[in-house]
Amino acid sequence: MKYMATYDLMETIRNTNEWMGASARAIASYPAVAMWPGPGMEMLRAWGEVTERSFARMVTKPDWGIDSVPAEDGKDHVIMVRKVVEKPFGDLVHFCAVGRAERKRKVLLVAPMSGHYATLLRKTVMSLLPDCEVYTTDWHNARDIPVSEGKFDVEDYTLYLSEFMKEMGPDTHVIAVCQPVPLTLAATAYLAEQDPDAQPRSLTLIGGPVDPEANHTEVTDFGRSVTMGQLEETMIQQVGFKYPGVGRMVYPGLLQLASFISMNSEMHSNAFQKQIMAVTKGEASEHDKHNVFYDEYLAVMDMTAEFYLSTVDRIFKKREIATNSFTVEGHPVDFGKITTVAVKIVEGENDDISAPGQCLAALPLLTGLPESKKASHLEPGAGHYGIFAGKSWRNNIRPLVIDFIDANSEPVKPAAKRTKKIAAVK
Template sequence: MAQQPLKGLISYDAMETIRNTNEWLGASARAMASYPAFSMIPHPMFRLMSAWGRVTERSFARMVIKPDWNIPAIAGEDGQDHVVYVEQELKRDFGDLIHFRVARREPMPRKILLVAPMSGHYATLLRSTVTSLLPDADVYVTDWHNARNIPVSKGKFDIEDYTQYLVEFMRHLGPDVNVIAVCQPAPLALAATALLAEIDPKAQPRTLTLIGGPINPDAAATDVTDFGNRMTMGELEYHVIQQVGFKYKGAGRLVYPGLAQLTSFIAMNADTHAKAFIDKIFAEARGEGSEADRHNKFYDEYLAVMDMTAEFYLSTVERIFKGLEIAENRFTVDGKEVDIGKITDVAVMTVEGGKDDISAPGQCVAALDLCTGVPEERKQQHLEDGAGHYGIFAGRSWRLNIRPLVLDFIDEQANGESEAPKKPRRKRGGTNNVFPGMADEDGKMAV
């Protein structure tokens, strides 16, 4: 065991060295094959080499870059565009609460807290989700920090700390907030709501929408659950936990590296990713590639990964996937039992994708059975046939079907409390003519 820290430190720096070397090789190939003298030699090798270099350099550089939000302006009813500003609402060591302030717009009746996953990608993974909700709501997002940039002196961060962060954020936003948790944080958002139900009932959110989350991982097997069951905690800690190298502020912190997680993501659909990069290289060689094409828009986000603290990753596997503490209502925070059955005043909705290979159908809807204190008329569930994991919160299925359902669900609960006339339900399906800048495919992105 004494050699484990040194092993982890060497492994982390070795991975970063490999990444940096590949970025350099790509830049070198791009520069060399683009040398003007080679244009006199009519051989396709130079164009292919230059294209390979451009794609390789960009891809490996993205792995250590936090993407910008780049939220477009919102068109107002007065015919003017309203610029969107990203502002820190609350700043904490391991994650901030950020607000998307729409300039010169009156406060919206809907207030939404998007709980972003912390499973390898940044919160900007929800960029298109935020963009789709902003015309109809004031939107807040949990913006988790990259563990490699957090000094060891800041202490630990596990799933109990994560849950307490959510409790604080919900309390800050008030009881009229509508919480939408996407994938990984779904069970912890449920636990945070249950904790509020006991310690501060008036601070509970109005609604809780859980999208593709592993509430009960044993309800339907996937590659993710199989991996968790196959590996012991000792094996997992030995093989995937490493120490942040000397290059970053968090030097010495034990983490599950983003580069290791990215390798797992790509391995799940290796053939699809390989074809995408081969097609991109040939498109670049033919002069058909562009800065903002579909490939770059997707992979600029997909390849940008962050480290998770070792304690967060290991406690998630041990307590959520192996121990089933949420699924069996045995979760505790600081030694205090969290009883999901004590949620009584929060409307709960679950959303699942029929082709979700990360959190398969059955895992998320299990939350409704756990919420024994919530009246049946305040529970809803939706299964989107044919939708993959990414599609149920950011793809075509989200835009055309799920987003209208979620907004209707929020409005119905608000109308129920105020006894105001209900608004007509939104139209679903059809062509995408609202957000033409977003990709149409329901791609596969593990969160």
Template structure:
């Protein structure tokens, strides 16, 4: 019960701060106070507005907010988000664009389950929509999943990806961003051995910890310093009485957010101070740069305890993917069995989360692939976020990924007949 009480204590603190912000704004905005200008009251109203919004966003799942997309015909087409596979811990959703021609590229974008919702990839989705039939993994907040639905660990996550790939079929291009990269690689290898006809055409791994020890970072060092017992004791709590998942053991999103914020505390503190000053001057707005970023950044979700702990223990500490020792549902996955899926890795030169070297390790594990079906790219000057969003992604990485898909799509028929033919003639250039 003490873990459940701790969970409710965090939620109570969040709720109290939201209430304090709303109260401060309401009090300082009392009309009678406007008879005489009082800078302190103006600051209090601005502080209250920023504070209320900040703590309120922590429990809200953001909307995708992608209403339309401009297609090759020069027209804006409405975008509809449809659920095509519904599962307890995550859905496969499809961004349907009515009224346009079916695009030749069918893409599965595997979103991270690392504390934020899949909407963190909103800009990535928006950039791919004009050129692709796009499907995205939409993971659910563990606090909203009843205990009766059972467990969900890295093996279950991998099997979800296997099912999604089977559903979409072999003419699919898969892109995995950050955390899911090693498990997506394992899911592809699982299909290569047990259901070869369901393998995707290409697999693009972006900034993922395939081999966390290849280039150590603060994240990997943390995994080494802390024992599993310490992690379970300090990080795992039971969902409180407010949510459907009451009693489920989770790694709380609010705890994860605290870690995120503490890594760059000075920068976040300055950002909120500047936003309060903008509110005082009447320069802030619902959709300004600060609110666009923090509305997404602050929206966090709980992960099941077994998923979080098994990720740390098996991916980071034991390095099961890096050593090709990963087991799924009693079956030892052999990444060397991948022979018909072209694989590309993307890394950021300034990535301080999954540093260069961690992701490209996937190519060495793909011993069954010829070099002509392997490609890699390191984006100069790009950090972790920049390799799947922002200017680096839009101007440099996205065109390379689409070219990689196109090149291997043209080889589809011959690749399915034999693995000895060249599948990516421009791999060295990318």
């Protein structure tokens, strides 16, 4: 599998399906077709429209699409996405509300690098913007990164997070979602020893695999059932000539997407059949529920081979985080060194990706942290997506996270009284 031809074959199949959809839509839209009315051509046009859109989204990075945020002054303030730190494999970006008073809560939202872009957290960002200064990690698609930029594995990821935390300063509150949870914990422990003053004030860890063996899921079962050699031979491919990262070894986003869909193939099949019928009847729209969801879900990115393989090997198989044996550049990372950073765990009762218990396993590792700085929440009935972007997040979890941030923020000092009179303006 580790060949350019395999990667290019997948891209060729995707491109062909996009072309077939576009062709079907165009053919069924000719005015002459209307001379022989019938449902067949309308269904062909609808199939073509849905197919073309779906396969085109697979290689398109979504926009953040956050135009403005309301404020207490009654105005909507324009949002500008500004790069604070630019690095080859990912940037630290800030969602600036132009003209709005700066919020005292400064939040770093750590996005997953698990096949989707950081825009998967769009709704999470939108929900935090009214009350916080929101920063997030914006990971790059590995296919677009030249081989000359070198490797990127779990240790490099950890060092990136450490650098981002240093840049933002000690008044930061970090929220990590899913895949980056164990590495965010490792980055904090690394700072606790290397640069204690750069540690954030709090960590909120949402649905991540700190200890995959704490509660098995299909994901953990897969990780245990295959060898690293099998993974490398079957999952790793070489970026083809179409992209700047030509020659880089990656775990392709299209392969990851196929895995996602296969886990709930019947649900996805029914969703697309319903959408084709909706388009046929003229009941679909550009921003209907189906398109909003699948425009994001189908947009996938490649991961570097070394990041994917080291994640499976060191996080899932060897359980280096769970056993407190993780190292960064040869330096042991000791979670017991975290003594001042408040940590809150959030899990979903029905999470089938990181099941309850996997994330909670972080708290026993924090042997140097007082119990008063540890907290946890299990959201009843919530699945994986719901604990960071769904109704459970909006109605229940987000208020708890905001309260946790406030409880672990530095009290605002009263302004010092002025001792000098200000001269009147003539």
